[in-house]
Amino acid sequence: MKNESRKIVAIIGQGYVGRSVAEAAVGAGHRVVGFDINPDVVSSLKIGGDYKGSTDASLIGDADIVVIAVPTPLDGARKPDLSAVDAACKTIIENIKKPILIINESTSYPGTLRNEIASVIEGATGLGHAYASSPERVDPGNEKWIQKNTPRLLAGLNPEATALVRKFYASFCDEIIEVSTPEVAEAAKLFENTFRQVNIALVNEFAQISNALDIPTREVLDAAATKPFGFMSFQPGPGVGGHCIPVDPSYLAYVAENVGVPAEFIKRANQVNLGMPAYVVSRVAKDAGSLKGKKVVVIGISYKANVSDTREAPAALVIHELKKQGAEAAWHDPVVAMWNGQSSSELKGFDIAIVVTKHDAVSEAAIKASAPYVFDCTGSIKGVAGL
């Protein structure tokens, strides 16, 4: 990399996204400062090269580029909670004293960069920073689609910002998709995940219909997927988890309602997906009889195979539902290992096993040996009951 292209990049938030961008930026020859408020996160960082992780916000003061990669969850009323974005803006206001490029990668509703970030920082500093939105698309555990080859959406608030942000991502991404405004980039990210959420809900509803009709769900889905055009395959499951699919559509529904559009489709999809844990337990009870006093193990606590993320994971709702029905619910997950202060149970001696997430580290043989009745939500285990 030529010297003038090498930047000092500060990344606010060193979670899944912040780390991934830090690695890519270091790999492209930039000098990276990773700032996080959580000392445990900072001490667990393992990034080589010209990289420094810290809880000291003053270290971002020399940056040419700041990337915001903080959580954007829902609050108790399932409305957007932008408190971490607000706090990141405060950190920028307090520590950056010259005009730089500020990029938001956190997922949020259209208008966030313009109204919640740029106007707040400019209102406080008047420094005339360049602002851009480039929503992150990284997929945890996906080895094929990584920072380098996943097309990068971006837009600046003005042409100068767009030119700067394009140059930055072009230093480590193969394909840049420039859109006309930050609002287009922000809305595209929400629509991508809403598309997944509603299609997963549709296939989950279909699983219930086909089961009631006594038609094998997965065989129907495989048959439909042979159509070479106009069809995209989605698989049923125990619900949706992680920081994106259960959350982002509600950001879209929130802005929709603010402009008088009720977003019923998104709400209905949420309902169907959130209802799946209860449906799974009802199917188990239908096969196995009353669950009162039965020893049930839920296999796979995280929301995705071979990933340890337990945020919004449907397994927690399955356990809740089992306990409501009087079962003695335990869980097994060698990838998560510790959850809610409890360690993973040994996989043996149960009456019922419910496979919510199938990590490679858990063998099919061990699952089948753990209980006389197995219910598989993943469709990956032959010869047992399931979705």
Ligand SMILES: NC(=O)c1ccc[n+]([C@@H]2O[C@H](COP(=O)([O-])OP(=O)(O)OC[C@H]3O[C@@H](n4cnc5c(N)ncnc54)[C@H](O)[C@@H]3O)[C@@H](O)[C@H]2O)c1
């Ligand atoms: N995880 C994904 O697969 C994924 C994919 C695409 C987009 N996103 C989006 O990217 C954003 C970040 O997601 P994530 O998965 O990296 O979250 P994360 O929870 O893994 O990491 C966020 C980090 O930010 C830190 N943090 C919180 N407030 C802070 C502050 N004020 N200053 C500095 N650090 C702060 C937290 O301590 C945490 O380490 C979210 O908007 C998310 O929706 C996530």
